[in-house]
Amino acid sequence: MPPPPDAPADAEPAFDPTDRAIYRTWTTDVLRYADTDRQGHVNNAVFATFLESGRVRVLYDPDRPLAPDGAAFVIARLVLDFRSEIRWPGEVDIGTAVARLGRSSVTLVQGLFVGDTSAATAESVIVLMDEATRRSRPFPEDSRAVLEGLSASG
Numbered sequence: 561m562p563p564p565p566d567a568p569a570d571a572e573p574a575f576d577p578t579d580r581a582i583y584r585t586w587t588t589d590v591l592r593y594a595d596t597d598r599q600g601h602v603n604n605a606v607f608a609t610f611l612e613s614g615r616v617r618v619l620y621d622p623d624r625p626l627a628p629d630g631a632a633f634v635i636a637r638l639v640l641d642f643r644s645e646i647r648w649p650g651e652v653d654i655g656t657a658v659a660r661l662g663r664s665s666v667t668l669v670q671g672l673f674v675g676d677t678s679a680a681t682a683e684s685v686i687v688l689m690d691e692a693t694r695r696s697r698p699f700p701e702d703s704r705a706v707l708e709g710l711s712a713s714g
Contacts, residue, residue: 575659575712577669577681578643583655584710587617591648602646607672608638611682614654614670618710619686626703630691636665637685646672646679657712661704664688664696669712 575582589610597603619626619633627633646652653673660667665687672680690697699707 575657575669577671577683578678580655580671580673580676582657582669582712583671584657584712585614585618585655587613587654587656588651589613589654591646591650591652593648596648600647602648602652604642607640607642607646607680610652610654610672611638611640611670611680611684614656615668615684615686617654618656618668624706626699626706627688628700628703631688631697632691633686634689635684636687638682639684640680640682642680644674644677644679646674650674652679656710658707658710659683659712661699661707661711663698666699666707 591602595602595606615635651674655671655673657669658666659669665685668684668686670682670684671678672682687696688699688703689695
């Protein structure tokens with residue numbers, strides 16, 4: 561993962577995205593035979609679907625919705641690093657944490673794990689968008705508090 565924009569160019573990330581301990585929320589997906597490709601491993605496009613499951617767990621939790629009425633989340637950026645193959649059958653654990661929190665955007669760091677193996681890491685920028693104006697809008701204070709509690713840096 562790249563360092564924050566205001567960090568020196570040679571700065572190390574504040575956390576290791578391959579370390580399970582940095583993730584604050586977890587979900588699990590079942591590997592489907594249909595997820596595999598001709599080489600017998602899970603297709604690279606399916607990795608993005610697993611990451612979506614992790615983002616949805618954070619952003620759309622029915623017990624604590626983060627988007628107020630009239631707003632929605634949109635993904636502005638996704639960077640995905642493949643680290644090892646995933647093979648069917650089995651399950652994939654998806655860890656998600658907040659790497660950075662802005663006024664109207666949040667950068668999530670995610671990890672896909674099969675057992676103790678880091679299969680992929682990702683960073684995504686999510687923007688809270690006003691559905692009427694189609695422009696970004698600031699996070700409400702209660703949503704900001706939830707996201708701050710999910711920080712990867714502890």
